[in-house]
Structure formats: structure tokens, C-alpha cells
Amino acid sequence: MKVWICALVAGLALSAGSVLASAALTPQQIVDDRVAGMKALGGNLKGARTATDAAGAKAELAKAIAFTETMQSRFPKGTGIGDAGVAKSRALQDIWTKPDQFKSAIEALSSALKAADAAAGDQAKFDAAFGALGKSCKGCHDQFRGPEAP
């Protein structure tokens, strides 16, 4: 019974993925979770880029869009470089001192994803949309992601 409840709680935390999870997870777990999410995001884009048809590309992009909608909540205050309980992270404190800029970096990704989704099926437009997508990842990383610890 106890095991079952534990499993249920863990399952809930995982599926809620965002606010609920923040309450239940340690700062380092939140970092690890969002880094895994970022890597999966890269995987979705690669999937979309190499998909054989528009439907396949759209399916991958839908996952990326869903993740991006949870992005803000994956960066609760106190989970960046130098914060208590965070041993390994590349998240700069600027995320919390420049919240407006961080928010617009998320919006830039969100609209680039939607543009790619709309362009699926038209190869030339799709290629151009991917160029812009790569720039939106880079735009946020340049501003808000620091060096990897040695």
C-alpha cells in the first residue's frame, strides 16, 4: 500500500512536471530535470528536421511546443549557479534579475516553433524556419547560460 502511494506521488510529480514538481523536488533535481528536458527538446527538433513527412514533423514540434510552455516554471528562483543545494547547473542568476528578458527569450522560442509548425510541408520555408529556431535557442543561451563547470 505504502509503495503504491509512493509510486502514485512520484508519478504525479513527474507528470505534472512543473509547479507541482518544484514543490516536491530538491533544487538539484529541478536542474537535472530541466536539463534532461532541454536535451529532449533538442531531440524533438532533430526528429522534426529529419521526419519524412509533414505529419511526423508536426508531431515532434508539438512535443517541443508543449515543453516550451512549461519552460518558465522549470526555472524557479533558487535553482541557479551558486544557489544553496545546487551542485551543478549552468543557469545564470540573470534569469531572475532580468525576468522580462528571460520571458521574451522563451516567447522567441515559442513563436519560432509555431512558425516551423506552420511551415511543415513546404521545404524551403521549413528550412528557413529552422534557421530561426536555432537562433532562438542560441539567443537565450548566450544571455542566460554560463560555462560548464570544469
Place this chain on the structure above:
Amino acid sequence: MRLLRLAIIGALATGALVLAWLSVPSSSPVVITEESSSRDPGMAERGAYVVRAAGCISCHWDRKGSGIAFAGGRALATPFGVFYSPNLTPDVETGIGGWSDEDFVRAVTWGEGIHGEQLYPVFPYTSYSAMGVSDVLAIKAYLFTLKPVKAPQLENKISFPFSWRALMKGWKLLFVDSPQNEDWPRGEYLVRALGHCGQCHTPRNFFGALDGGAHLQGNRSGPDGWRVPALVGATKSNFADWSVEEIAEYLKSGVKPDFDSAQGPMAEVIEDNTKHLTSEDRRAIALYLKSLNQH
């Protein structure tokens, strides 16, 4: 006792000889043949490209302090102290306006300044020593087309004994060679001589010199605290599995095959250098890096 005295005298004498040798300007192995001159037609246009491929602008421009391109003044932090890059515009007083072709080649390929002083290897002449003389002169021709800027040298902040330039002479004897580049394929020339990729991607020994036996094997303490990944062998991002097209794309746009993006010093290398290369040259670099990962 006598033996000890002899030993001490011997040591002092050797020391004095070394000192004397360190203080004499060395004759560098730089020879300029009659065939190339920075005044040859077409040299400046060619130089505009070579200067990109060699990444000179990244260091000789205080971009963050809104300085002028090639006028120097950029602070470069190293374990030995902070260096400030000199002015490479053709201003006679504070730049290289009064330099001859030979002066320039000696500085770039042998690390010796116009007054015979030893230059510090933050200036990556240990890579540029493999550059062809005509490529070096093409850069000079290009630099001489720039508007002269008055920008006096800022004083380096380095600690003793490294503040003693003459010491570099012994260091160079140990660590600089003039490799043969004639038979290097284009990609290898771009990576090893012009692009000086190893200055960041190759680990350094105790003396701050590149570990020649570990070419491009990564460096945990790169510039500004960045960890520099290895470009050979097993790496976190499985670089060995990147295709030639993927490597070339990264050098053009900074986007990795997993859609992660280049950052820090590498973003600067892409912005200042590799993005401006022809796609053939980016492909040549990719082919060379790929060849290092094929066994």
C-alpha cells in the same frame, strides 16, 4: 669543499652566460624571399580573407569596451596575469605603421617585437609559426589599408618572473618549432596554422605550452573559465559521430547536431572566423577533424 666552490662558480658562470644570451636579441629563422612582398597586387584582398581565417580580430579588438577593430586594448586573462593586445592599425606612433615586411613576419611567426623584444605566447605565434610567409604578408597588406588609429599600448598586469620578457627566449627554444606546412592538406593548415584551434582545444603543460602529444584532446581550463571539449576520441557530445556536414554547419551557424548552440569563446570563433570562410574551407576543416577520428 673545493669541489663545492668549483660547483658554485660553475653554476654562477653558467647563469651569467644564460643571462647574457637572454639579453641579446635573437636572430630568428625568418627569411623573406624576393618573391613575396606586402605590396604585391591583390595582397590586401587576399589578406582580408586570411585575417578572418586566422582570427586576429578576436584579440586585437576591445569589442566589449566599444574599441575600434584592430586597434587592440582587449584584456586577455591568463594564469600568468592580464595581457592587453596591441594596436595593429597602421598608425606610425602607436600601431604598426612603421613596420617593415620582415618586422611583421618576425612578430607573427617567431614572436619577436620590432625592438627585438620577446613577445608572450598569449599571442598564438606558436601556431602561426606554421603560416606561409605570403599569407602573413597578405595580412599585413590588409592591415595597412585600415584607417590609422591612435591607441597607445595599455600596460600588462603580470607577475614576476613572467613580467621579464627575456625569459620567453628560453621558453621558445623549448616549445616553438617551425613546422613544415607545405604538404599539409588545406583543412590541417586551417586548423593548425591559421585557425589556431589547438590554442584552446589542446591541453597545456606546466609551462603553459601546448602538449604536442595531445593534439585537440580538450582543455579543462580554457579562456574565461570555459571547458573546451576534445575534438578527438570519445566526448560528451559524441563529436566523433558528427558528420562532415554537421561539423561544417556548426562552424557556420554554431548549431550542433542536437540543436544545442555554441557559446562563449567558441561562439566568438564562429562569429569572427569560421562563419566568414568559404564553404569549401569549412568543409576542409570538417574533413580534417573527421580524419582524426577515423581509425
